[in-house]
Amino acid sequence: MAGRLTPEQRDFRTALRAFAHRECGTRARRDALTAETGGPHSPSLYARLADLGWLGVCLPETYGGAGGGMTDACLFLEECAHGMVPADGFITSVITAKAYEKFGSPAQRKAAIGGVVAGQVLSIAMSEPGAGSDVAALRCRAERTENGGWLINGHKTWISNAHLATSILLVARTGTGGDKHTGLTMFHLPADTPGVEIRGIDTMGGREVNDVFLTDVRLPADAVVGRTGHAWTQLMAGLNSERLFLAAHMLGLSRRIFDDTLGYVREREQFGRPVGSFQALRHRLADLATEIACADLLVWDVAARCDAEPDRLFPREASMAKLKATETAKRAALEGMQMMGGYGYATEYDMERHLRTAVVSTVYGGTSEIQRDIIGKSYGL
Secondary structure (H helix, E strand, O other), rough: HHOOOHHHHHHHHHHHHHHHHHHHHOOOHHHHOOOOOOOOOOOHHHHHHHHHHHHHHHOOOHOOOOOOOOHHHHHHHHHHOOOOEEEHHHHHHHHHHHHHHOOHHHHHHHHHHHHHHOOOOEEOOOOEEEEEEOOHHOOOEEEEEEOOOEEEEEEEEEEOOOOEEEEEEEEEEOOOOOOOOOOEEEEEEEEOOOOOOEEEEEEOOOOOOEEEEEEEEEHHHHHHEEOOEEEHHHHHHHHHHHHHHHHEEEHHHHHHHHHHHHHHHHHHHEOOEHHHHHHHHHHHHHHHHHHHHHHHHHHHHHHHHHOOOOOOOHHHHHHHHHHHHHHHHHHHHHHHHHHOOOHHHHOOOOHHHHHHHHHHHHHOOHHHHHHHHHHHHHOOO
8 A cells, every 4th residue: 555655645644643653552541532432432532633634534625624535535544443543433424424425415515524524423324123234124214294394203223423423314214115225315314303312232342333213303304415215326326435434444453453463472472482483373474464465455446446436336346345354354353362362352452352343344334245245246146
């Protein structure tokens, strides 16, 4: 990746690394920051990222962003993950903001994109108890009211960062009959709207995801984002961003896991020499280094393609990047824990935290099985 960066991007990477080292370079500092929410997001640190202007890295200048592309966003996400910067609210925020950029009204864009640049967190609500991988099976219902507005009832689940969000991009059913992919609509939903209840779901990673209950929620007519009944097409248009951003984040985590493992096996001695000098561990690290390099090439190639052709979808390539980077991160964490022995399992070290973060990455944003299915279908299978 380093050889493909512009001088400005190299300077940005240097600044990101310095920030991570200064603000969260120690375990004690990271623990203090994540204690703010009980999860991988620190509002105080996030506010400093906003002050630096970094949260608008790939958002349009019209709304206060830096006007960068997918490559710039991937650089930011990779370095934040490698530096263990607790700013996970950025992922859902930038994915959601890109949807507003494509389909929102000028007022919606100003509120959502400008909010992200200023440090607000956004969330997107699609999944339901009966609609996970099969998103089109959702049943949350939005009905027109006499005054032209909308009345919404339903239950969303596994909604990342809803508890931190200023607003939620809600996908609800507004029509029935025919193909289940038709009749879905996106809505701009302020999180403090009456009738919205957000309850956290306890997970291995702490407070990250939520149930969102909608009971007689009323929204005005202009809350629709894009075209009524066309949410599925709009969602498909955002897959490049979602899968690529998640891939870049896990690429950064893979690098961090490798660095932590390498540092440990160089120092840990057994039988009179560093454990990393034994062939069994050397070969494991060689394989991991190769897999991470492959993921790196794939992620950055897809990012470059998206920047070169911003209006084109890359479903196969984006799914490949997400699949490879997340599975590599999971493997790296499991191998790292094995090579560190009992210390990899102890909370004294970061490896157990890396494992909790990496394992779920093969589930959210489309499971590895779904990514493989998409890739297979792209070959006419």
